[in-house]
Amino acid sequence: MKLLAATVLLAFTAPAPLWSQSGGMITGQVADALNGQPVPGAIVTLDDGARGSTTDQSGRYIVRDVASGYHRVVARAAGFQPATWDSVLVTAGRSITVDFQLRPEAVPLPALAVEARPDRLLDPRAPQSIQTITGAELRDLPVTTLAEAIELQAGVVDGSFRGGRLGQEILVVDGLGIKNQLDASTGRLGLRIPTVALEEATLVTSGLSAVYGQALSGIVAASTRDGGDALAGRVALETDRSLPAGWNVGLDRVSATLGGPLVGRVRFFAVFEAEARVDDDPVNAPAPGDTLDPRSSQPHLLPNNSGERYDALGKLTIPLGQRETLRVLGVVSESRRCLFDPELKYAGERGPAQRLSGRLASIHLRRTSSPTARTAVIADLRVGYFEREALRAPALDPAGLRLGGFTFAGPEFAGEAIAVSRDTVAALDPIPGVDPPQFVANAPWGIPAFFTTSSTRGQIVWNRFREGRVRLDVLIGPGTDTDLRAGAEYVKQDVQTFTRLEAYRSVTAGAPLPVSSSFSPVQASGYMELQQRAADLTITAGLRADVFNGRSSQTDGVSGTKATLGPRVAVSTSLGRAVFVAGWGRFAQPPDFQYLVDAAFDDTLRTGRFRRGNPDLGFETVTQYDFQVRARVSDAVGLRVGVYVRRLDGLIASVPLGVDPDSAVFGNADFGTVKGLEVSVERDFRSGVGVRASYVLQKAEATANDARDLFRRLQITPVGDTIVPATTAFPLDFDRRHSVVLVGRARVPPRWGVVPGGTEFTVIGRWSSGLPFTRTSVGGDLLIGVPNSERLPGQSTLDVLVRRVFGTGRWRVGVFADVRNVLNRRNVVAVRRDSGDPSAAEGQIVAMAEAAYLANPQPIPYESPRYRPWADLDGDGLVSGRSELFPLFERAARDFAQPLFFYGPPRLIRAGVEVLF
């Protein structure tokens, strides 16, 4: 009682929690089928009987934190025949109501064998904006990765959640948070959970649970599959080999899963996936008009742009007793890419490459109370290790493709040993294997300009982020109306970085100094979260405390311990066929650790090639207000409308120091506001057809006190006074105002014939208005207008998946075709900041040509490999003078400036075969 009082007090004094993404809830009532009276003391168990609950005096029961997926639910009571629901689908973060009508033993009737699915809309116990996609749904969608699936959810744009900057989300794998705390805002996680390994994935963008921190905008929770009671698996091959040029980007993909019993009650599940593409970043850029450009006749694939990925996942589920289960999970991911560089267009198969690897190992021990216990207690102890290593450097050898885009061994990198050992002394000299750039002679234009033999950046960037994490979560459920969660987490991290630019020349010859860092941050957190239900009203409140210390030092500062409290509260209630949810919360995340230390950057435009870190950065925070209505318009159609306001504060920004434009330091300096409206309509998949449509209206504005921006807002009053505003506001980078996603599924009825009957079609249509961007002057050194005051054009795509599975027995064979961007729409994903268009302005082309010509105006003699007879207008053996040379520079500038990565992917088709058993 004291505990209950304390938690109620907490709920009102410090409104807080929402509940965990790690599991769902089964609740309901057990009643006598003859008279409808509740049956107290009935035992409701799941699956093998280890989990369950006992009904109270009103016949109600609740089973908490149930793993996502299908479960068999049985109700038993003395004097009654057992009743069974054999396919109850549980979804993380949601509750499903399963009621039982028990028959007295004297009345012989068969047990129930029916399927129950949660109503995703009318669940007053779900105060969050949870969007769920199950493993089965993932298989039916034209998506390959978890990230692509998440992109289908409302409020997610190009990795940005609800208008936030990249990296403001956390991935939770089986209840254990994983985040690239080093450079989440600019780098990828490096770890991929294969979609075939997912039981389900959920996205939470509002009412973030107090259980997880390190996120401002979203939680992506992935629940991995356990091995089943029988051996089962799938082998699939996907490729675009048979397709003509333009539709064939050199894709090969193989995926294999296997799961089942191992020894005794121990189950295993394993996945291996490998994928490669000859062009790993295909673009739908128009072919150049100049017929001498080699891309004019083969515009579809870019050379030296291949990529390959390997992912492996293994999981063991080990029951230790009736109520203890141990789960061991390991994931290894590695991706390697050659990076096409327009500067190296004529350098053959040479250029920079990158390797990104991620490793995760986790152990999860769960203990649950007996189904007959009066107070349910579930304790989870999780220990995890995550490692991410990224390297970007010139490749020593050509890509060496062996099978399609597969190299298998991967490239060797110049300077890797120096980078990994962070040897800043050896790095003062030119790095072996990094060649000094020279202008190529084999470009069609001949002239020494734009195109080089090796990269002028000569960039070697390496970093490694490691963390060990231990956390304890306890769920206490006294009765059926109260859930109390509490837990704590400790994270020990290790960060190592190394950067060397222009590695082809020594520091004494003018290259920037190599930069290295090594430090070991720590984080700790604790939370408490209460959910109290009364009739149709549910109140969820929580409080989370986070502490971190970067444990980094620079010459002018050291890290201090930073602490923050994150209260949150949500109230939900149902009214007829609608559920109303209101929520408020304050969430925090530590800054990217990359901003704690100095770094060398290949960016002379804004912050110089050397950027000073700030080891004393604090938390970035957001305060969020939510209101949501979920309603059933009809039995099959649901409507969801939500509005939100998010106040961002303490965002990391580059703050100028003094008057030197290249002198800046990071600070928690920027703040802003995101407002949004999310509407979705869903027609359940019935009679072979299902549709979901969602629309998001959003406005995301940053407010900066950056002197550079403030200066632009300087005003002169009529009397001559100068007014410098305190702040200036402009759209955030991910301020996508409108976006619409339409997902439709259909299955051809069997009566249409053996082959077409049973074929499934899934269509995803997307349209969104353009993202903002900042215009600059042609020189790039002057902003035109307020930052992000211009807009890219809107984008749209239409993706289709057609699948047909043959056979119904143990062995089944399926074929499928997956087509992305069916209409081959040429989407503009970026523009030049000076022209506001993917293409450079004619004046800019001429300016580029002029500058290059003035740098190398020397004649080109006949014997030179640069000599082009068609350019020697007077035939004197010399291409000389402006009249002969400048047209070459102009054509070369046009070649160099042609937009490639300003366009999204073209139509991509893959065909596949799968064997399921």
Next chain:
Amino acid sequence: MALRLAPTLAILIILVGCDHTSPYAVDDPEPLGPFSDTPPIRLTFNPGDDRYPTASSDVVVFSRLEAGRSDFDRCLAFLPIGVGTLSQVSCVGSAASDSLVDTMVEPALSSDGRVAYVRDQGRPFRLGATTRRLVVAPVDAPSIPAAEFALPFWLPDGRRVSAVQQLSWPRAGVLRFVVGDESIVSGGGGSADTLFAAYGVADLSVQSGELLEIVGADGAITYAAAPDSGMWLIRAGAPRVLLHLPRDSVQARVVGAFSADVSILASVDGEPLGVLQVAPPNVERLDPTTGIPVGTVPAPGRVGRIHGVPGSRRFVAEIMVGNAADLWLLELP
């Protein structure tokens, strides 16, 4: 069931049986061939200087001052005969303007895939070299020395050899050149120039580094290989007189005399050719049997160095047209 699986298997076979399309490839432009078909053929049009030509039967190697090099470095250039386009230009130092002038001059090709040259390093706009080395390197990587010999050398009689000219490989592992001392002399009006005072011809063993002055070739200012494996010589004291020094002999004999003083000798198809110090300098043939000049070879400008193309009646000449020296391919009548 088998009937249903048939399309699946057919699709599988089609999928794995086909290959991917490839990205566009970048090819080097096709060589253009010589600028013209009949001698004199202009080999280079470089606005900078092309000097010190040497030739094998299939390639001409020379020292090239590339237009656009702001540091005035001279590089080694390789021009395959009959191709028209340089196959290789090898430089030491960067193309960027720096405080040193690196020059690679006096190249000589060996029959075993090596190239020897003199590498000078000096200051911009200053006469003379601050360091000078004789370098032997593989042909495919001339800037990476396999052997280096720092000058000055010292002859057994104590004379200082600060410069060498006209490198050649008379036999495997032996480098031959004219040895002498280079000094800077003042001219009128504050001008200055370098002056090479030749001592004679010497052989250097690349393996041992031993330098042997060839007896009988003392005082020679230029030489060329004679068909009998001996040498033709011109001595400083008698700059018109062609001498012949047979192999293994220590006594040179007079063959004949050119019509004017000779600065450079070359051997083309067994005939001695001399570059006459007249205005403008031109090339004169001399009959080695009669010792009488048999005419000049028309050249389009002032001739500097010449070198015969082995196995032909052609020779490469460094010819000054305007302000820059370029290479031409000339032919004996």
